[in-house]
Amino acid sequence: MPPFSQRKHDRVLLALTLLMLASLYAWPLLTWAPNRLLTGHALPWSRLANGWHPLLWLPGMLLLPAWALRPRRLVWLATALAAAALLAGLCGLAGAVAAEEAARTPFGRTSFGAAFWSMALLCWLTAAHCLTRLFPRHSSRSIAHLLLWAPLGLLLASGRMDELSVLKEYANRQDVFDDALWRHVQILLATLLPAIATGWPLGLLAFRRPALRQALFAVLNIIQTIPSIALFGLLIAPLAWLAQTSPWLARAGVGGIGMAPAVIALALYALLPIVRSMVAGLEQVPAAVVEAAAGMGLSQRQILLRVELPLALPVVLAGIRITAVQTVGMASVAALIGAGGFGAIMFQGLAGSALDLVLLGVIPVVALAVVLDALFSFFESLLEIRP
Numbered sequence: 001m002p003p004f005s006q007r008k009h010d011r012v013l014l015a016l017t018l019l020m021l022a023s024l025y026a027w028p029l030l031t032w033a034p035n036r037l038l039t040g041h042a043l044p045w046s047r048l049a050n051g052w053h054p055l056l057w058l059p060g061m062l063l064l065p066a067w068a069l070r071p072r073r074l075v076w077l078a079t080a081l082a083a084a085a086l087l088a089g090l091c092g093l094a095g096a097v098a099a100e101e102a103a104r105t106p107f108g109r110t111s112f113g114a115a116f117w118s119m120a121l122l123c124w125l126t127a128a129h130c131l132t133r134l135f136p137r138h139s140s141r142s143i144a145h146l147l148l149w150a151p152l153g154l155l156l157a158s159g160r161m162d163e164l165s166v167l168k169e170y171a172n173r174q175d176v177f178d179d180a181l182w183r184h185v186q187i188l189l190a191t192l193l194p195a196i197a198t199g200w201p202l203g204l205l206a207f208r209r210p211a212l213r214q215a216l217f218a219v220l221n222i223i224q225t226i227p228s229i230a231l232f233g234l235l236i237a238p239l240a241w242l243a244q245t246s247p248w249l250a251r252a253g254v255g256g257i258g259m260a261p262a263v264i265a266l267a268l269y270a271l272l273p274i275v276r277s278m279v280a281g282l283e284q285v286p287a288a289v290v291e292a293a294a295g296m297g298l299s300q301r302q303i304l305l306r307v308e309l310p311l312a313l314p315v316v317l318a319g320i321r322i323t324a325v326q327t328v329g330m331a332s333v334a335a336l337i338g339a340g341g342f343g344a345i346m347f348q349g350l351a352g353s354a355l356d357l358v359l360l361g362v363i364p365v366v367a368l369a370v371v372l373d374a375l376f377s378f379f380e381s382l383l384e385i386r387p
Contacts, residue, residue, distance in 0.1 A: 277319020
């Protein structure tokens with residue numbers, strides 16, 4: 001065995017572990033407040049370390065030496081499982097402490113502290129780092145991620161975390177949350193479908209005519225530089241005028257505020273990644289393959305549909321993935337012009353200085369973006385390994 005100083009250590013795991021320790025030292029894991037509006041204070045560590053709670057730190061103790069072990073599949077698997085167990089344990093601990101505090105003070109609110117959010121992110125990065133080494137294919141890695149974080153979903157479904165402040169906000173506003181989820185999905189679909197229907201032909205046109213490409217990308221780049229709030233504002237006046245002069249547009253929901261200007265602005269933002277991915281995908285198709293298809297007597301249209309587009313599809317899907325994730329985030333800002341969605345919950349929480357209400361809007365946006373990114377990446381990986 002080589003000396004300790006000559007072994008290959010996992011510096012990524014070392015950095016993640018040190019950040020976990022620093023987070024627990026610098027920030028509170030949980031906070032408690034008398035009600036939803038007052039600022040909370042950190043719960044003492046003594047409150048978190050009684051009873052069976054110390055057993056939850058066992059996965060963390062397993063993570064500490066992982067960076068110094070010889071890199072092997074068994075070590076990566078154990079480290080990923082320990083990271084997932086640590087995060088599930090932290091969630092279970094938070095739910096148990098919240099239930100204890102609710103029994104003492106029914107109107108009190110127990111919330112996640114900064115250390116919890118930092119630990120959650122670091123645990124996820126640790127597990128992702130190990131799973132990347134274990135499973136080179138993204139499709140297998142996605143399934144492993146789903147299995148690894150399944151206990152968190154079971155913990156949520158069991159009701160053991162219901163006394164946490166953010167889940168109390170959800171229980172009080174479940175109907176509003178469901179409406180916001182549906183509206184957010186509506187905005188996403190209403191943005192992607194016309195953006196794809198417009199972006200793919202524009203991308204094909206830019207690929208076929210390089211002289212047009214530079215001017216097209218210049219216009220799309222200018223649109224990207226306009227702040228979203230400014231673009232929403234620029235659309236209010238013309239859409240309001242159209243609704244006033246054409247009553248049928250008003251009956252269809254088009255107006256200066258609401259979903260229409262939000263969808264138009266987001267679709268304009270979505271054009272650049274979709275058009276660029278179409279051009280990039282077609283450019284990476286080998287010229288020899290196109291020449292062979294032409295030599296077999298295929299027409300230009302047949303070459304496009306049977307050769308170029310299937311080979312360009314993984315890159316094209318990557319552009320749609322970027323657009324979908326971007327739209328999910330930017331749709332939150334559209335709540336400022338009455339589009340609804342999770343942004344409305346966020347801004348309502350900000351107006352009332354209710355942090356947990358803000359989180360009720362932020363968390364599903366992040367989760368939706370992560371799920372969409374994982375789904376598109378999964379389909380991309382399937383296309384890449386297709387024989």
